[in-house]
Structures are given as C-alpha cells and as structure tokens.
Amino acid sequence: MAEKKLTIAIMDPPYEKASTTTALRIVSAALKKGIHVNVFAYEGAVNLAMKDQAPHANPVKGTTVEQEEHPTTKEFVRSLLEIGKGSPQLTWINCGLCVDERGAVNVVDGVKRGSPADFFKMATESTNTLVIPTR
Amino acid sequence: MPNYIFIESRDPFDSPDTSFLADTATSLKRRGNDVTVFLVQNAVLATRKQARKSQLPRLIESGIAVLADDFSLRERGIQSDECQANVKTATIDQLVDLLLRENTRAIWH
Numbered sequence: 001m002a003e004k005k006l007t008i009a010i011m012d013p014p015y016e017k018a019s020t021t022t023a024l025r026i027v028s029a030a031l032k033k034g035i036h037v038n039v040f041a042y043e044g045a046v047n048l049a050m051k052d053q054a055p056h057a058n059p060v061k062g063t064t065v066e067q068e069e070h071p072t073t074k075e076f077v078r079s080l081l082e083i084g085k086g087s088p089q090l091t092w093i094n095c096g097l098c099v100d101e102r103g104a105v106n107v108v109d110g111v112k113r114g115s116p117a118d119f120f121k122m123a124t125e126s127t128n129t130l131v132i133p134t135r
Numbered sequence: 136m137p138n139y140i141f142i143e144s145r146d147p148f149d150s151p152d153t154s155f156l157a158d159t160a161t162s163l164k165r166r167g168n169d170v171t172v173f174l175v176q177n178a179v180l181a182t183r184k185q186a187r188k189s190q191l192p193r194l195i196e197s198g199i200a201v202l203a204d205d206f207s208l209r210e211r212g213i214q215s216d217e218c219q220a221n222v223k224t225a226t227i228d229q230l231v232d233l234l235l236r237e238n239t240r241a242i243w244h
Binding site: 004006018019022025026029030032033035127128129130131132133 | 142144175176177204206226227228230231234235237239241243
C-alpha cells in the first residue's frame with residue numbers, strides 16, 4: 001500500500017456526543033499530515049452535513065448570532081472537505097438508507113451517497129479503520 | 136504480532152464496563168502484543184491521582200502505554216501534575232500516528 005489511508009465510521013448525530021468532536025479532530029489531524037481519509041457516516045451521523053443547520057443567538061446570555069459564533073457540524077464537514085479536496089483527499093459518504101429515513105438529503109457539497117458496501121471497500125483499501133459506535 | 140490501540144472514551148464512574156477494556160488490554164499484553172490505551176473525552180477523568188475505580192494502575196503495571204488526550208485534559212481543567220505517574224499527555228496527531236502503524240488494530244470504547 002503506497003499511500004496511507006485512514007477510514008473512520010461514525011454513527012452519532014450532531015450536537016449529542018463528544019465522540020463527534022473527536023472524530024472530526026482525527027480527520028483534521030490526518031489530513032494535515034497528508035493522509036487520505038474516508039468517512040462513512042451511518043445512522044444519525046448523516047445529519048452532520050445537513051445544509052439546513054443554522055447558527056443561533058443565545059437568549060439566556062443575551063448574545064446575538066454573531067456574538068455567539070455558534071459552530072455547526074455542517075461547517076466543520078464543509079471545511080474538512082475543502083482541506084481534503086485534492087491531495088490528501090477526504091471522501092465523505094453518507095449511508096443512503098440512513099439519509100432517506102431522516103430526510104437528510106440537503107447536504108454540503110462534496111458529500112456522497114453510498115452504502116455499507118462502500119464502507120467495506122474503503123476499509124479493505126485503507127491502512128486502518130476506526131469504528132466509533134453509538135453507545 | 137499485531138499492535139493494538141484501544142481508544143477509551145468512557146470514565147470509570149459512569150461506565151463500569153471500562154474494566155472490560157482493561158481486562159482485554161492486559162490479556163493481549165500478557166500474550167506479548169504491543170498495546171496502547173489512548174484516553175479521550177471523559178476517560179481522562181481517570182488519570183487523576185485521587186480517582187477511585189480507575190483501571191489505569193492495572194494497565195500501567197502490566198506495561199501498557201497509557202496516553203491521555205491533551206485537549207480532553209484541558210477541557211476538564213486537569214493539570215499534568217494532577218495525573219498519575221506514567222500517564223503521558225499526547226496529541227491527536229500522535230493518535231493518528233498510532234492508528235497508521237502497520238498491522239495495527241484499533242478498538243474504540
């Protein structure tokens with residue numbers, strides 16, 4: 001295997017668990033090292049890239065949208081895909097059935113639709129595969 | 136022999152099943168495998184010297200390398216001098232390096 005490649009499967013929906021942050025940190029670190037990365041988003045993780053997410057103000061603190069700088073997972077995914085649009089490459093595949101179940105069709109550019117067969121192919125072609133399951 | 140990297144995300148107070156990871160990791164180490172445990176998220180709460188129920192002394196005594204994610208430590212306000220001896224602070228870059236070693240099996244818990 002000439003070039004190193006890491007495949008990560010994630011399953012948690014956005015804004016629920018710290019595992020999502022850790023997964024995105026691993027993806028970012030690998031890309032910055034020049035490592036190709038595959039992400040297979042399964043179950044609720046297909047919502048990470050949903051375009052309809054919107055930052056919000058914080059009425060409890062009285063802050064505006066701008067002051068709050070509320071991070072959205074779609075922006076994290078978009079920026080990682082921007083880093084990984086050449087070499088190293090980030091391939092992000094959302095499970096199609098999971099997308100249909102959740103109506104999570106409107107996603108940021110660069111996210112592909114696939115199936116567990118794609119995950120199997122990515123895993124067999126990678127240096128290593130990390131599965132981050134739901135609890 | 137393969138290398139094993141266990142990524143522990145759970146803390147022993149909330150998740151008694153952290154003992155299963157320690158059982159598996161120490162068994163693999165006894166069989167001569169290279170085993171590393173990388174603590175992330177709430178798992179780093181177990182690094183504190185006064186943490187009861189921590190599985191870390193058992194892991195360290197068996198010769199397993201125990202690393203704690205620096206970001207997770209900072210998030211929780213845990214200083215390095217609060218941590219048990221032989222727990223090393225590590226970056227997410229180091230985790231990526233460990234994952235990409237040849238013949239390495241990664242297990243997330």
